[in-house]
Amino acid sequence: xxxxxxxxxxxxxxxxxxxxxxxxxxxxxxxxxxxxxxxxxxxxxxxxxxxxxxxxxxxxxxxxxxxxxxxxxxxxx
Numbered sequence: 001x002x003x004x005x006x007x008x009x010x011x012x013x014x015x016x017x018x019x020x021x022x023x024x025x026x027x028x029x030x031x032x033x034x035x036x037x038x039x040x041x042x043x044x045x046x047x048x049x050x051x052x053x054x055x056x057x058x059x060x061x062x063x064x065x066x067x068x069x070x071x072x073x074x075x076x077x
Contacts, residue, residue, distance in 0.1 A: 006062075013046045020045070020062050029069050036077070 006021035022030070034044040045065065052064035059067065 011042050011045050013042065013049050018061070020065065022062055022065060026066055026069060029073075030065060033069065033072060033077070 004024040006023050007027065008019045008021045009027070010017055010019050012018075030044065031041060034041045037044060039047075045061075048065055048068045049061055051068070052058045052061065058064070
């Protein structure tokens, strides 16, 4: 398996642009999760961002996305 190197993408969350660096496998899983949730990618990322900000201390956004995808996978989605 080719894990790839992190790729940066710009996204808009709550009206603010930010860049997120994720490996291609995570971008693919995130795109699939957005499609399955019938949400635009930015909306799904904003939802994950809101959840991460509830944690103390909050992880960085890329880590939160990876963890969210992992938990989603464990729950059978």
